[in-house]
Amino acid sequence: MLQCAITNAVPEEPVVSPVSGHIFEKSFIEKYIIENKCDPINGIDLSVDQLIEVKTDACLKPNPPSATSIPNVLKDLQDEYDAVTLASFKVKQQVHASRAELQQSLYQHDSVCRAITKLTKEAAAAKEALAMIKPLTSATNIPQPALAMEAGGTATQPDEQAGITDDIIEKLQEKATVLTQERKRRGRSIPEDLSTHDTIKSFETLSSHPGLHSASTPGILALDIHGADTSRIVTGGADKNAVVFNKDTEQIVTILKGHSKKVTRVIYHPTEDVVMTASPDSTVRVWNVDTSQTMLLMRTHDAPVTGLSLHPTGDYLLSSSLDHCWAFSDIRTGLLLTKVSGQGSQPLTTAQFHPDGLIFGTGTVDSQIKIWDLKEQSNVANFPGHSGPITAISFSENGYYLATAAEDSCVKLWDLRKLKNFKTLQLDESYEVQDICFDQSGTYLAVCGSDVRIYVCKQWVELKTFNDHTASVTSVRFGKNADFIASSSMDRTFKVYGSK
Numbered sequence: 001m002l003q004c005a006i007t008n009a010v011p012e013e014p015v016v017s018p019v020s021g022h023i024f025e026k027s028f029i030e031k032y033i034i035e036n037k038c039d040p041i042n043g044i045d046l047s048v049d050q051l052i053e054v055k056t057d058a059c060l061k062p063n064p065p066s067a068t069s070i071p072n073v074l075k076d077l078q079d080e081y082d083a084v085t086l087a088s089f090k091v092k093q094q095v096h097a098s099r100a101e102l103q104q105s106l107y108q109h110d111s112v113c114r115a116i117t118k119l120t121k122e123a124a125a126a127k128e129a130l131a132m133i134k135p136l137t138s139a140t141n142i143p144q145p146a147l148a149m150e151a152g153g154t155a156t157q158p159d160e161q162a163g164i165t166d167d168i169i170e171k172l173q174e175k176a177t178v179l180t181q182e183r184k185r186r187g188r189s190i191p192e193d194l195s196t197h198d199t200i201k202s203f204e205t206l207s208s209h210p211g212l213h214s215a216s217t218p219g220i221l222a223l224d225i226h227g228a229d230t231s232r233i234v235t236g237g238a239d240k241n242a243v244v245f246n247k248d249t250e251q252i253v254t255i256l257k258g259h260s261k262k263v264t265r266v267i268y269h270p271t272e273d274v275v276m277t278a279s280p281d282s283t284v285r286v287w288n289v290d291t292s293q294t295m296l297l298m299r300t301h302d303a304p305v306t307g308l309s310l311h312p313t314g315d316y317l318l319s320s321s322l323d324h325c326w327a328f329s330d331i332r333t334g335l336l337l338t339k340v341s342g343q344g345s346q347p348l349t350t351a352q353f354h355p356d357g358l359i360f361g362t363g364t365v366d367s368q369i370k371i372w373d374l375k376e377q378s379n380v381a382n383f384p385g386h387s388g389p390i391t392a393i394s395f396s397e398n399g400y401y402l403a404t405a406a407e408d409s410c411v412k413l414w415d416l417r418k419l420k421n422f423k424t425l426q427l428d429e430s431y432e433v434q435d436i437c438f439d440q441s442g443t444y445l446a447v448c449g450s451d452v453r454i455y456v457c458k459q460w461v462e463l464k465t466f467n468d469h470t471a472s473v474t475s476v477r478f479g480k481n482a483d484f485i486a487s488s489s490m491d492r493t494f495k496v497y498g499s500k
Contacts, residue, residue, distance in 0.1 A: 307362070321347075437476045
């Protein structure tokens with residue numbers, strides 16, 4: 001009976017919609033038209049009378065004779081299953097081949113990206129070298145004769161000394177006179193906004209930033225704070241880079257790349273977006289922060305540069321080196337004004353201008369502190385007493401005190417009026433002083449080594465100790481009015497301390 005039903009089944013005649021051109025089963029399309037009055041494909045109005053019947057051979061049957069029994073139906077289903085399985089196997093083969101091709105393409109893409117990165121770095125280096133060929137931009141005001149060219153196309157200082165002219169001396173003297181008068185006026189009272197002793201005692205670690213420099217060559221060796229915008233801080237690292245960082249937004253402003261060795265000294269110009277850096281590669285670089293480019297490459301010394309100090313005019317730079325010499329250069333013209341090596345002198349380890357700018361101090365590897373007269377370019381005083389190379393010196397803003405440190409675990413305070421040591425801060429026996437710094441008012445003294453210690457000047461008592469760093473602390477600076485303190489360390493972090 002089932003066989004008979006299958007045999008007698010006649011397929012419904014197909015019809016064509018003249019509106020869309022599609023073929024439908026007659027009963028389906030008629031039912032749809034009755035309900036919707038339109039073509040199911042494009043929605044255009046359509047009636048049953050418009051349908052066109054497709055004529056077929058009456059002898060054709062929907063199923064072959066082999067499909068008229070259950071065993072034959074099961075065989076057809078098995079054949080269909082085998083065909084589907086075979087097709088699935090072929091699809092899997094194609095997917096596997098496509099995956100292999102994709103892996104190869106990704107590998108080639110990665111190789112191309114590496115090559116592009118390398119070429120980009122080389123192009124950046126080439127652009128920097130090209131930029132050095134010409135005089136610096138109008139912002140730097142460097143005349144062409146002030147720069148000599150090396151074989152590699154790098155702008156550098158000439159070896160000859162231009163000398164400190166009478167005009168320069170007059171400029172230095174005028175600035176010193178103004179600063180002396182301002183200091184006397186400020187000396188009568190402590191700045192109203194200066195952080196009090198209790199405030200500094202309450203200072204805590206506000207932020208710690210470990211990601212400024214490369215982790216593969218860890219260590220931040222120096223830092224300095226912009227004088228006008230104290231949110232901007234520059235750090236020098238063992239990774240050969242200097243980084244300008246905004247502590248308020250906690251974002252890197254720019255990375256200054258150019259030195260071939262670690263950056264050991266950094267200075268942020270107090271009024272301009274200009275940074276100066278020094279390195280054991282025997283060079284000093286002056287950078288434009290906005291463009292991240294070297295404005296001036298100074299090859300003043302023949303050995304590692306160990307000290308940097310900016311003159312209060314903001315136009316001249318003092319540098320010291322292990323070549324036994326200190327140099328005085330003009331950062332506006334690129335001229336080496338003078339380079340001095342005292343008779344029987346030792347390699348210099350640090351240098352610092354007095355707040356007035358007419359004298360400065362240098363430290364040597366044989367424990368000597370030397371005071372120099374800039375105008376006369378002569379050694380006018382020596383302060384013996386340390387043992388080991390001098391690691392840091394700092395003049396107080398009051399103009400009377402000089403703090404010095406060496407590899408002897410102590411800090412000595414000197415009275416410049418009497419030329420004598422009036423106080424010695426004896427630290428732990430194993431304490432290695434890396435840096436010392438007075439705040440801008442001369443009220444506080446910061447000392448860093450295995451930790452950061454803040455002392456009250458005049459009483460010279462320890463006020464606060466910060467021991468959050470996990471390695472040697474390399475540099476410390478005060479913010480404006482000592483409202484915060486910043487430090488850098490060999491643990492790769494730069495920390496900011498203040499009141500929460």
